[in-house]
Structure formats: C-alpha cells, structure tokens
Amino acid sequence: MRRERQPCVYILASGKCGTLYIGVTSDLLARLHQHREGLIEGFTSRYGVVRLVRFEMFDDMANAILREKQLKKWNRDWKLNLVESDNPGWVDLAEGFGFAPTIPKR
Template sequence: MSTANKLYYVYMLTNHTHRVLYIGVTNNLERRLYEHRQGLTPGFASKYRCHKLVWLEESSSIEDAIRREKQLKAGSRQRKNALVDSLNPGWKELAPY
C-alpha cells in the first residue's frame, strides 16, 4: 500500500472548561476522536476529559507530523492558546462527529 496520499493529523483537544490542552497525532482522526470520547485511551486525555477538538493541522508526512507535535508540546500554553485562537477564536468543536 502506498503512503503517497496518506494524511496525518496533529490535533489539540480540550475539556469543557478549556483549562487543559491535549496534543496528539494520528492517521485516522475520526477513529482517534471516538477513542478519546469513549475513554478508550488511558492517560492524560482520559483523566482530564479532553474530548473537544479545537485545532487541527494536516501533514502528508508522519515524520513532519510528529516533529510538529513535539514542537507544539514544547511550546508555552500562551502560544498554544494563540494558535487555537488564530484558527478557532470561539474554541468551537471542529469535529462534525
């Protein structure tokens, strides 16, 4: 199977109060969001109930997506907030499912 047309997603989830941000990477956003929302992913996102997709970036390279994820995780909360605000100023749910 060729990966030439495969997309990877770097995404940010938050909880209902927007006090917590979770950053992840996946090749199947719909499946990954389902896992988060059903509590199938033990760890940080489940503990803090990060279910709301508020930011998303696509990449055609898994290496680039992972690099971007690490860059975002290393950044300040202020920079993460600014990034979400630039795409989604109301911090609305971006996932239609």
C-alpha cells in the same frame, strides 16, 4: 469502504482555555472516537479532554511528528493563541465530522 489515512496533529481541550492535549495520528476520526469514548486510558480520559479545537494535516508522518514535538515545547500562552487564531470560540470541530456535542468543562 476504507478511509484513506492521513497524518494529522490535533489539539484537544476540556473546554475554552481549559486543559490541552496535543497528539498525532494517521486516522483523526478513529482517534477522536477513542478519546470521546474513553477508550484511551490516561491524561485525556482522566481530565475530560475530548473537544477537538485544532488540527493540522500533513503529507507524511515524519513532518506531523516534528510539528507535534514543536507544539508540545511551546508555552501555554502560545498554544492558546494558536487555537484562538483559527477557532476564537473554541468550537468543538469534531461536531463537523458528525460527532455528538460534548458538555464543556469549566
């Protein structure tokens, strides 16, 4: 059975108020798997940024990319406030999709 793809902007963190990463994908679950298994070389694997702390779904990729670019321009405090507005405990939302818990970085 094939999953339907849906554009999504997501924010990963290394832990509460830790290192942040903002990305865009058309398949959130597959991308989370890649990040959590270290299959994507670079920033997220180097700094252990694998906890899903926020995501926003979109109807089309163009709007998702616009939102990703907007968020990447924001200062750090705005990004932290955005995460805490919906996820004040910095819960790893990927666990709700069936992913195993991660050990938070400090």
